[in-house]
Amino acid sequence: MESQLADLQDVSNKTFDYVVVGGGTAGCIVASRLSEDPNVIVAVLEAGPSHLEDPVILNPHSFLKPILNPEYDYNYKTVPQEGLDGQEAMFVRGRGLGGTSQINWMIWTIPQRDEIEAIGKLGNEGWTWENFHKYQRKVQRFYPPPDDERQEYKDLYNSETVGHDGPVPLIFSRDGCGAETLWEKTLGTYGVKSVKTSLDGDIKGIYKNISNIDPKTRERAHAGITYLLPALKRPNLKVLTGASVHKILTEGADGTVAASGVQFEHGGQVCTVFVRNEVVVCAGVIKSPQVLELSAIGDRKILEPLGIGVKIDLPGVGANMQEHVVMGINRWKVKEDLNIVTGGMVDEPAQAKKWSKVLGLPHTIQMVVNSLSFVPIQDASDRAELLVRRQQEKLARDAGAYPPGLKAQHELQLQMLADPRVPDFETQFFPFMFNFFPNPEPEKPYLNMFPILGRPFSRGTVHITSADPKVEPAIDPRYFSEQIDLDIMVDSVKFIRKVAQTEPFGSIIEREELPGPDVQTDEQIYEYVKKYSGSSWHTCGSNSMMPRDKGGVVDAKFKVHGTKNIRVVDLSILPLQTAVHPQATVYTLAEMACDIIRGRS
Numbered sequence: 001m002e003s004q005l006a007d008l009q010d011v012s013n014k015t016f017d018y019v020v021v022g023g024g025t026a027g028c029i030v031a032s033r034l035s036e037d038p039n040v041i042v043a044v045l046e047a048g049p050s051h052l053e054d055p056v057i058l059n060p061h062s063f064l065k066p067i068l069n070p071e072y073d074y075n076y077k078t079v080p081q082e083g084l085d086g087q088e089a090m091f092v093r094g095r096g097l098g099g100t101s102q103i104n105w106m107i108w109t110i111p112q113r114d115e116i117e118a119i120g121k122l123g124n125e126g127w128t129w130e131n132f133h134k135y136q137r138k139v140q141r142f143y144p145p146p147d148d149e150r151q152e153y154k155d156l157y158n159s160e161t162v163g164h165d166g167p168v169p170l171i172f173s174r175d176g177c178g179a180e181t182l183w184e185k186t187l188g189t190y191g192v193k194s195v196k197t198s199l200d201g202d203i204k205g206i207y208k209n210i211s212n213i214d215p216k217t218r219e220r221a222h223a224g225i226t227y228l229l230p231a232l233k234r235p236n237l238k239v240l241t242g243a244s245v246h247k248i249l250t251e252g253a254d255g256t257v258a259a260s261g262v263q264f265e266h267g268g269q270v271c272t273v274f275v276r277n278e279v280v281v282c283a284g285v286i287k288s289p290q291v292l293e294l295s296a297i298g299d300r301k302i303l304e305p306l307g308i309g310v311k312i313d314l315p316g317v318g319a320n321m322q323e324h325v326v327m328g329i330n331r332w333k334v335k336e337d338l339n340i341v342t343g344g345m346v347d348e349p350a351q352a353k354k355w356s357k358v359l360g361l362p363h364t365i366q367m368v369v370n371s372l373s374f375v376p377i378q379d380a381s382d383r384a385e386l387l388v389r390r391q392q393e394k395l396a397r398d399a400g401a402y403p404p405g406l407k408a409q410h411e412l413q414l415q416m417l418a419d420p421r422v423p424d425f426e427t428q429f430f431p432f433m434f435n436f437f438p439n440p441e442p443e444k445p446y447l448n449m450f451p452i453l454g455r456p457f458s459r460g461t462v463h464i465t466s467a468d469p470k471v472e473p474a475i476d477p478r479y480f481s482e483q484i485d486l487d488i489m490v491d492s493v494k495f496i497r498k499v500a501q502t503e504p505f506g507s508i509i510e511r512e513e514l515p516g517p518d519v520q521t522d523e524q525i526y527e528y529v530k531k532y533s534g535s536s537w538h539t540c541g542s543n544s545m546m547p548r549d550k551g552g553v554v555d556a557k558f559k560v561h562g563t564k565n566i567r568v569v570d571l572s573i574l575p576l577q578t579a580v581h582p583q584a585t586v587y588t589l590a591e592m593a594c595d596i597i598r599g600r601s
């Protein structure tokens, strides 16, 4: 595989029809689809290494290993967050062919149909549920569970509506720790029932996770493997790793700015590649705004003080950033001798083998995330109406001070918040520990539940602080800068706590470890949430797709406003956060973009 990658001389000073900046999740899809046409030549510049044959990446069960390891993770930090008591949050991002899909947790979730329609209502033609679903199906190669398990799963997918021929294999994550069914039954008593077809756009409820794992090899099927690898042998595709893009070289003025090439660094050498048709920026939510800003496309107020002469004054670049805040952590010590087997108990291969035997499993026990639920606040909080009303009043009062476009976004978010069909937060069931939280007693059973805020009202920024491309941009998500985000998180923690004390789940709990007995009053829970929250790394919006007068950066055809041939295709274009995990959305939007670029849409 490595031998199929390009050398510097294959790319430097050469001219390509398309230059793709970043070989991450979206970049691999763009490279693969554009190079299907043998009449065009495509170059990909990826800053990281390849990792295409790396077992740490390919083994789904080593999915926590790349985190904080600089070989795989950029390991950024946010600026100190007032909403988190002044703490900096860790900010994980993958590097390599496949980008963050190389190191993510392989959860495959599709947004609520209302969320996709809301993106259309912001002025983006093509963002209808039907169109989105059509492209999502193009990505999917859904494998029904094996015959002996099909009865258990028969109501959880619809063979007619899932895709069967796409590049990404999808399977149910079948192994559980033994406690998920109890959690599911208990949540059901609060109105959160099993979701029948989680890939069909109605996500309220609890469901067994679907993962992008190849059932034949049992390996992670990330974008580098599923899209890029089969295309690598094409003579019209050149993929250069270790190539960090500095900026796009442009000609012309606002309205007619045209890319003529891309400047990048490789092995300490600054080089240029030229482009005939288009530059497609796929460097992700942090680096795509950086590449635009270094190319003199961005907010005049940010660029001029750094000595960058502005080509397109586009204040939306690096603004409107939205993040799923995650609260780590609700944690319980589970009663022993119930055959509930959690991550810490099977960390050692010998232990994993032992437990597989005890439980009569045909394979070694595996611990991945396999139970998700998406919950509307109406099911979880007795002050849901009050929260909606307060936010409506705030919007009516302060709207004049909002940046362009934000009022329209908040109105759409409020409609969804008030709708009991549309979930507002997630509870993620973790049958294992993280190495960045203290593990109190090794080899004992612990369960964790993470609440994740679905559609934050807070908005953050990511901007360069220097004209030097080696200086990392300042990431400021401004967590909890809108009080309602904190209120929803607090209510979700209280909800999870209440469910955990309810039968039948309650009977397996020995004690609550976190937040713990000292955190009881509302005031204490608010403080706890601020201390223990952080990023779930689902960040979007920093190059939002919206009309220019609404503060948008790209139009509905993914083209940067004011340019003739520069597009952004990655999660940074999503103008409104959706409540689900975003990788499936990235695959979908990249497929949509490729058809537009190829004139097929």
Ligand SMILES: Cc1cc2nc3c(=O)[nH]c(=O)nc-3n(C[C@H](O)[C@H](O)[C@H](O)COP(=O)(O)OP(=O)(O)OC[C@H]3O[C@@H](n4cnc5c(N)ncnc54)[C@H](O)[C@@H]3O)c2cc1C
Binding pocket: 021, 022, 023, 024, 025, 026, 027, 045, 046, 047, 048, 067, 092, 093, 094, 095, 096, 097, 098, 099, 100, 101, 103, 104, 105, 106, 107, 108, 109, 243, 244, 245, 246, 282, 283, 284, 285, 287, 288, 291, 536, 537, 538, 539, 569, 570, 571, 572, 580, 581, 582, 583, 584, 586
């Ligand atoms: C730890 C973790 C777990 C996650 N788990 C899930 C999950 O289970 N399910 C889910 O749906 N989502 C998950 N996500 C989120 C999801 O994986 C990402 O949102 C998605 O992969 C982002 O895709 P992207 O194409 O926008 O960016 P990326 O995949 O990050 O791609 C950006 C690429 O650009 C490259 N690049 C950056 N700057 C430059 C430059 N200057 N020059 C050249 N190349 C550059 C990078 O190296 C990278 O390869 C997770 C994220 C993290 C961090």
